[in-house]
Amino acid sequence: xxxxxxxxxxxxxxxxxxxxxxxxxxxxxxxxxxxxxxxxxxxxxxxxxxxxxxxxxxxxxxxxxxxxxxxxxxxxxxxxxxxxxxxxxxxxxxxxxxxxxxxxxxxxxxxxxxxxxxxxxxxxxxxxxxxxxxxxxxxxxxxxxxxxxxxxxxxxxxxxxxxxxxxxxxxxxxxxxxxxxxxxxxxxxxxxxxxxxxxxxxxxxxxxxxxxxxxxxxxxxxxxxxxxxxxxxxxxxxxxxxxxxxxxxxxxxxxxxxxxxxxxxxxxxxxxxxxxxxxxxxxxxxxxxxxxxxxxxxxxxxxxxxxxxxxxxxxxxxxxxxxxxxxxxxxxxxxxxxxxxxxxxxxxxxxxxxxxxxxxxxxxxxxxxxxxxxxxxxxx
Numbered sequence: 001x002x003x004x005x006x007x008x009x010x011x012x013x014x015x016x017x018x019x020x021x022x023x024x025x026x027x028x029x030x031x032x033x034x035x036x037x038x039x040x041x042x043x044x045x046x047x048x049x050x051x052x053x054x055x056x057x058x059x060x061x062x063x064x065x066x067x068x069x070x071x072x073x074x075x076x077x078x079x080x081x082x083x084x085x086x087x088x089x090x091x092x093x094x095x096x097x098x099x100x101x102x103x104x105x106x107x108x109x110x111x112x113x114x115x116x117x118x119x120x121x122x123x124x125x126x127x128x129x130x131x132x133x134x135x136x137x138x139x140x141x142x143x144x145x146x147x148x149x150x151x152x153x154x155x156x157x158x159x160x161x162x163x164x165x166x167x168x169x170x171x172x173x174x175x176x177x178x179x180x181x182x183x184x185x186x187x188x189x190x191x192x193x194x195x196x197x198x199x200x201x202x203x204x205x206x207x208x209x210x211x212x213x214x215x216x217x218x219x220x221x222x223x224x225x226x227x228x229x230x231x232x233x234x235x236x237x238x239x240x241x242x243x244x245x246x247x248x249x250x251x252x253x254x255x256x257x258x259x260x261x262x263x264x265x266x267x268x269x270x271x272x273x274x275x276x277x278x279x280x281x282x283x284x285x286x287x288x289x290x291x292x293x294x295x296x297x298x299x300x301x302x303x304x305x306x307x308x309x310x311x312x313x314x315x316x317x318x319x320x321x322x323x324x325x326x327x328x329x330x331x332x333x334x335x336x337x338x339x340x341x342x343x344x345x346x347x348x349x350x351x352x353x354x355x356x357x358x359x360x361x362x363x364x365x366x367x368x369x370x371x372x373x374x375x376x377x378x379x380x
Contacts, residue, residue, distance in 0.1 A: 002026060002083070015083060018064075024085070025064060030077040030157075038075040041162050042068065045077060048161075052153055055125070058336030059118035061140070061150040084148050089203070090136040097210040105234070107145070108207050109266045110337060114147035115139065115200060116264075117339040119255035122152065123193045130155050130192065134199035135181040136206050144335050180212070180220040185249055194249035197258075201244025208232055208241070236263040267329075267338055275333040276340050290330070294323050 002015045016027040032038040038045075049066040056062065066079035086092075089111075096103065115134075122129040132155035140148045183198035185191045202225075206212055209228045212220050229245075232238040240263045246252050258264070286292065299319040306314040332338055 016080070018080070024083040026081045026083045028079050028081060030079070032075045032077075033073075035070065035073060035075050037162075038070070044162070048156070049077070049079065052156065055122075055129075055152075057118055057121045058339060059114045059147050059149060060121070060152055061148050063153065081150075082148070084140040084142065084150065086140060086142045088137050089139040089141055089147075089207070092141050093136065093206065093210050103208055103210055105237075106266065108204075108237075109264050110145060111141075111147055111207055112204055113259065113264055113266075114337065114339060115149065115203065116255045116259050118147075118149045119193075119196050119200060120259060123196070123255055128193050131196045131199070132186075134196055134203065135178045136203055137178065139203065145332070145337050146335050180225060183249065184247060192249070193254070194252045197244050197252045197255065198249075200255070200258075201241050204244065205229065205232075205241050208237060234263070236261075240264075272333070272338055272340065275330055275338070279330065279334050290323070290327060 002013055012029045014027040016025050017023075018025045046068070049063075052063050053066065061084060062082040064080045064082065066077060069076050069078060093103075119131065119134075122131060129152070131149070131152055133151045134149070138149065138151040140150060142148065181199045181202045183191075183195055186195055205225070205228055209231055212228045213224050214220050229238065229241065232241070240258070240261050243253050244258070253261075282289075297318050299317065301318055302315045303318055304316040308314070329338075
């Protein structure tokens with residue numbers, strides 16, 4: 001049995017082996033005791049899961065497959081999610097604090113960018129998917145530095161399942177120690193995507209200071225949060241976090257806007273786009289193309305120059321570029337550590353629209369056989 005913070009209220013989560021792909025996965029069970037109510041809403045549940053399986057992002061724990069198992073008196077939905085072998089962000093920060101190390105600013109930026117990339121993806125779905133349970137316990141860090149957000153479907157399930165079926169999902173906030181991650185408007189009818197921005201701001205603050213002290217109490221006090229905010233040295237970082245923690249949800253920036261905040265611009269957009277183009281088309285090139293190209297280069301060759309009137313220009317030579325760093329950067333991009341953020345290609349399709357439709361609409365929309373369509377294979 002494993003606990004990945006995937007979803008409060010799921011009866012059991014087990015580590016399993018996918019024998020087809022040869023990878024470890026998590027087996028989740030959602031149990032419904034009222035079989036009659038379950039049968040009445042079976043199509044809606046299927047539609048919901050079919051849409052969730054389609055949501056795909058490198059920084060979100062993937063939901064692979066699902067199936068329904070209806071027995072004599074009860075029914076259950078089994079769904080398979082990605083297994084994240086590394087620990088949660090909370091555990092990682094505790095270990096770092098124990099070793100008396102401060103948080104590395106570059107790592108902080110990389111983590112923030114990945115979390116925001118996932119939130120931006122969820123919030124731009126149609127209708128927007130609100131995480132509603134973002135804490136340092138539901139964010140996972142893999143050994144290569146890749147961030148994965150779990151527990152994404154908790155709120156979708158809670159909202160999409162009809163009232164008479166909602167019993168398996170506990171909607172209340174699980175632990176007192178995580179209450180500070182939730183904004184004042186949380187749980188109200190009108191709350192929206194700004195809920196996640198507040199929670200993200202708290203995660204960003206905790207990542208920057210490693211731990212927000214609880215003073216022996218299980219709850220994190222307002223004074224402890226204020227102290228943590230004042231301890232930040234970087235004014236840009238402080239302004240970035242404070243904008244997320246604004247009490248008025250209308251004044252909080254969107255995940256999309258935050259990705260372009262000056263504190264996060266670690267990699268130039270053009271460099272990022274070039275790296276993604278290179279990796280997406282790498283199958284067209286020899287395996288060691290970077291290494292081979294470097295051998296051909298004259299390292300004293302000038303690749304860029306700023307000309308200045310009346311004084312010598314500034315020159316940039318190939319010898320000043322670290323090719324080892326370039327290889328490491330390409331590997332990080334390949335692993336999803338530097339997502340393409342908000343270029344058009346990474347925008348999600350309007351996937352979970354069916355969640356907001358009544359079941360009869362989805363029935364009408366179904367056709368016995370999908371119409372064939374030609375797949376475009378040519379490269380632009």
